[in-house]
Amino acid sequence: MTSDTRPRPRFAAQGICKSFASPVLRDVDLEISSGHIHGLVGENGAGKSTLAKIFVGLERADSGSLRLDGKPYRPINAADSLGAGVAICAQELSLVDDLSVAENILLQTSTSSLARIRRKFAEERALKLLDLVGLEHLTPRTLVGLLSLAEKQLVEIAKTFATEAKLLILDEPTSALTAPQAEVLHRILRDKASDGATVIYISHRLRDVLSVCDRASVLRDGQVRLTADCGELSEQRLIHEMAGADADFEATPRSSVSPAPLHLTVEGLRTSNLPYAISFNCRRGEILGIAGLAGSGRTELLNAVFGLDKRVAGSVKIHDKDGTAETRSPWQSIRCGIGMVTEDRSKDGIFRDQALAFNVTIAGLGQISDRSGRLVHSKETSAVARLTRALRVRSHGIHQKMRELSGGNQQKSMLARWLHCGSQLLLLDEPTRGVDVTAKLAIHAELVRLRDSGVTVIAVSSELEELQSLCDRILVLSNRKLVGEFHRRDWSQQKILAAAFSEYDRDIEPSSVSIL
Amino acid sequence: MNEVVGRVSRILEENLIFVSLLAIVVFFSLISESFLSLTTLSTLLNQLPALTVVSIGMTLVLISGGIDLSVGSVVALSAGVIGAGIAILGLPLPIAACLGILTGALVGFANGSLGAYLRLPIFIVTLGMLEVSRGLAYIVTDSQTVYLGAKIQSFAVPWAGSGISASILVALTLVVVFEFLLRSTIFGRQIVAVGSNESAAEVAGIDPRRVRCTVLVLSGLLAGLGGLMNAAYLGSADPNAGIGLELSAIAAAVIGGTSLMGGRGSVVGAFVGVLIVSVLQIGLAQIGITEPTKRVITGAVIILAVILDRWRAS
Numbered sequence: 040m041t042s043d044t045r046p047r048p049r050f051a052a053q054g055i056c057k058s059f060a061s062p063v064l065r066d067v068d069l070e071i072s073s074g075h076i077h078g079l080v081g082e083n084g085a086g087k088s089t090l091a092k093i094f095v096g097l098e099r100a101d102s103g104s105l106r107l108d109g110k111p112y113r114p115i116n117a118a119d120s121l122g123a124g125v126a127i128c129a130q131e132l133s134l135v136d137d138l139s140v141a142e143n144i145l146l147q148t149s150t151s152s153l154a155r156i157r158r159k160f161a162e163e164r165a166l167k168l169l170d171l172v173g174l175e176h177l178t179p180r181t182l183v184g185l186l187s188l189a190e191k192q193l194v195e196i197a198k199t200f201a202t203e204a205k206l207l208i209l210d211e212p213t214s215a216l217t218a219p220q221a222e223v224l225h226r227i228l229r230d231k232a233s234d235g236a237t238v239i240y241i242s243h244r245l246r247d248v249l250s251v252c253d254r255a256s257v258l259r260d261g262q263v264r265l266t267a268d269c270g271e272l273s274e275q276r277l278i279h280e281m282a283g284a285d286a287d288f289e290a291t292p293r294s295s296v297s298p299a300p301l302h303l304t305v306e307g308l309r310t311s312n313l314p315y316a317i318s319f320n321c322r323r324g325e326i327l328g329i330a331g332l333a334g335s336g337r338t339e340l341l342n343a344v345f346g347l348d349k350r351v352a353g354s355v356k357i358h359d360k361d362g363t364a365e366t367r368s369p370w371q372s373i374r375c376g377i378g379m380v381t382e383d384r385s386k387d388g389i390f391r392d393q394a395l396a397f398n399v400t401i402a403g404l405g406q407i408s409d410r411s412g413r414l415v416h417s418k419e420t421s422a423v424a425r426l427t428r429a430l431r432v433r434s435h436g437i438h439q440k441m442r443e444l445s446g447g448n449q450q451k452s453m454l455a456r457w458l459h460c461g462s463q464l465l466l467l468d469e470p471t472r473g474v475d476v477t478a479k480l481a482i483h484a485e486l487v488r489l490r491d492s493g494v495t496v497i498a499v500s501s502e503l504e505e506l507q508s509l510c511d512r513i514l515v516l517s518n519r520k521l522v523g524e525f526h527r528r529d530w531s532q533q534k535i536l537a538a539a540f541s542e543y544d545r546d547i548e549p550s551s552v553s554i555l
Numbered sequence: 556m557n558e559v560v561g562r563v564s565r566i567l568e569e570n571l572i573f574v575s576l577l578a579i580v581v582f583f584s585l586i587s588e589s590f591l592s593l594t595t596l597s598t599l600l601n602q603l604p605a606l607t608v609v610s611i612g613m614t615l616v617l618i619s620g621g622i623d624l625s626v627g628s629v630v631a632l633s634a635g636v637i638g639a640g641i642a643i644l645g646l647p648l649p650i651a652a653c654l655g656i657l658t659g660a661l662v663g664f665a666n667g668s669l670g671a672y673l674r675l676p677i678f679i680v681t682l683g684m685l686e687v688s689r690g691l692a693y694i695v696t697d698s699q700t701v702y703l704g705a706k707i708q709s710f711a712v713p714w715a716g717s718g719i720s721a722s723i724l725v726a727l728t729l730v731v732v733f734e735f736l737l738r739s740t741i742f743g744r745q746i747v748a749v750g751s752n753e754s755a756a757e758v759a760g761i762d763p764r765r766v767r768c769t770v771l772v773l774s775g776l777l778a779g780l781g782g783l784m785n786a787a788y789l790g791s792a793d794p795n796a797g798i799g800l801e802l803s804a805i806a807a808a809v810i811g812g813t814s815l816m817g818g819r820g821s822v823v824g825a826f827v828g829v830l831i832v833s834v835l836q837i838g839l840a841q842i843g844i845t846e847p848t849k850r851v852i853t854g855a856v857i858i859l860a861v862i863l864d865r866w867r868a869s
Contacts, residue, residue: 345758347757347758368762369757369758369759369760370760370761370762372760373759373760374760379758381758386754386755387752387754387755387757387758388755388758389752389755390748390751390752390755390756390818391751391752392751392818392819393747393748393751393818397744397747397748400744401744401748401756401759401761402759402760404741404744404745405741408740408741412740412741412742413739413740414738414739414740414741414743414744416739456759
């Protein structure tokens with residue numbers, strides 16, 4: 040045998056093709072060296088997740104081959120790939136809510152399904168892994184159902200580490216994480232890599248990819264457009280390759296806010312999740328941001344305003360030209376022109392097994408029916424076609440199942456749902472989470488357009504830059520208290536961060552607190 | 556040529572249950588000479604109404620993500636109330652019939668309140684109500700079969716020459732009405748939404764408790780009507796009527812493509828499911844299959860239906 044000067048890749052994919060209704064992957068080649076962290080970026084729908092699923096046997100490629108350590112590797116299911124030392128931390132959480140953290144973490148590592156899980160051993164293992172990912176404040180016996188989304192994601196990551204696989208595939212592992220939590224993960228990944236593990240890291244956060252990965256590949260329309268060392272890459276370059284054109288990454292300039300009538304008044308609002316009364320108001324055509332650390336009560340505040348959580352005290356009033364109305368429940372809120380896009384799209388946003396059209400019209404069925412409550416299908420078809428065209432929702436037609444749409448398109452159709460209702464006040468919880476750069480820009484542009492047409496937006500985001508580029512005013516929550524209000528003219532990242540941390544100094548050690 | 560084959564196979568696939576029903580009918584016609592006859596048709600039609608209306612209700616409940624195990628007993632309770640109303644209280648038939656149907660709706664309302672508003676597991680609530688209703692049926696009839704005579708039977712006896720009774724006409728009308736309700740009304744969409752993703756439905760402004768409760772009331776009401784149909788068919792109120800009917804209704808719904816996980820199903824499908832099970836029963840009896848073997852075959856068909864449905868979905 041002749042010796043090759045290049046090191047043999049740990050993992051190689053060659054000519055991978057996959058089609059569902061249309062081609063998703065076209066002739067994908069990828070080589071990853073041992074001890075490398077390899078980034079994989081691309082728009083939603085570019086084929087990243089499908090590729091990852093093929094690597095662990097959750098999907099079968101139509102053609103092409105995989106090699107692991109030079110030997111042919113043909114996983115037929117997840118257990119098979121685990122046996123070969125390949126583990127995935129999938130984008131969709133696979134945790135069982137009714138099991139404890141320890142049971143979840145060790146679910147896939149028990150060598151045989153008959154093996155009795157030794158509780159004590161399991162809990163010790165789990166404790167170590169929880170410490171590793173920065174969840175030392177949890178006990179292994181905590182039920183996963185009680186955790187926040189960020190904590191669940193960290194548990195999912197711990198579960199992947201528990202497999203001690205030599206090739207780790209992480210698909211959007213930081214989508215629900217705050218920056219320090221993500222930083223902890225990146226440190227662990229670098230440690231793993233220097234110990235010889237190989238990592239495939241899929242993310243929309245380009246800065247993360249550039250800082251944590253050794254090499255990165257860009258997927259566009261199912262093809263690898265670029266593979267290069269991260270040292271030679273820049274964010275602009277990645278965006279250019281992903282979008283196929285230079286995307287406008289500048290924040291849209293705000294038009295000046297003229298004094299507008301009050302739209303929403305929240306007074307003394309308290310729920311079981313928000314123990315301190317919260318009062319604020321919002322003017323018509325304003326984009327109001329809500330900032331705070333993970334777990335500071337941002338989501339809870341939106342839920343309380345919308346009427347999803349039962350109120351203990353306080354009131355929410357909507358003012359419009361017909362006067363003032365008080366709302367208590369989601370259906371009253373919707374009738375008063377409020378719309379809500381939730382944080383966890385798959386849990387309480389979309390109907391994944393129903394058609395795109397069903398998902399768009401479900402909150403505004405009155406718009407497409409006659410007075411007797413009979414649906415007029417032709418009205419539905421034209422309304423949905425118009426909205427999906429306006430928002431550029433990519434689909435194979437309005438009857439395509441929601442689960443087959445990419446994350447960005449699902450998120451756009453959630454916006455379409457409220458546009459269909461004619462909502463005048465939108466409550467958006469992380470409106471661009473898990474959405475690619477172009478979809479994100481499209482959503483931002485749409486929000487600005489809505490604002491200019493007189494719609495009021497209240498947006499929660501973990502990305503302070505996003506709020507600063509979008510909002511007219513930012514409220515800051517800290518430890519479930521409303522601690523600050525900042526206007527465009529006088530805010531700075533430092534001031535907002537200081538406010539966000541202000542209520543934690545005394546009773547919580549900094550390690551369990553995470554930055555925006 | 557290939558194109559034609561492709562199109563035919565797609566049409567066959569989309570109408571799988573109709574095709575299956577046709578296949579079963581053809582199969583029995585080929586083996587048994589007496590199968591394809593007016594007598595068979597008449598026997599079939601007369602058996603159907605009660606199971607059909609109960610299956611409509613069951614389908615709605617299943618699509619909303621629930622289940623209603625009480626319907627078989629409610630059929631007996633409703634029949635019992637009608638029987639007691641006529642035989643003991645001397646009420647006129649229409650009033651007794653309304654009382655029976657209303658009793659069904661009341662049981663449905665109890666199911667709905669406990670299951671949807673008090674958030675008790677609906678499986679257990681309706682299982683309990685299965686016992687409660689059966690017990691009440693024995694109490695109102697004093698555990699006796701109450702003979703009701705010819706007047707009530709006129710509802711179930713086919714009109715001269717046509718082979719069609721008022722009962723079956725009502726049942727068929729309800730199939731059409733409820734299929735329309737499911738496909739083309741706001742309420743139908745809401746049932747699917749709640750069964751598909753309850754929390755998402757709430758965010759979309761639908762009150763899941765109201766929807767769940769309403770379908771259970773409808774299911775109870777339809778089971779009450781089933782009681783009337785059963786009493787009319789037998790000419791008597793039998794407290795042992797409808798034992799195991801809930802399982803036949805679930806089977807019919809599932810054969811018709813309704814998902815036990817909620818969010819998907821069809822009333823017309825459930826009706827074809829009823830036809831498939833009934834044709835199978837009659838056909839097997841005619842070619843001399845014994846009762847135990849009949850049950851084995853029927854059970855296997857139910858499982859086969861789910862396998863076909865899964866294959867079609869993927």
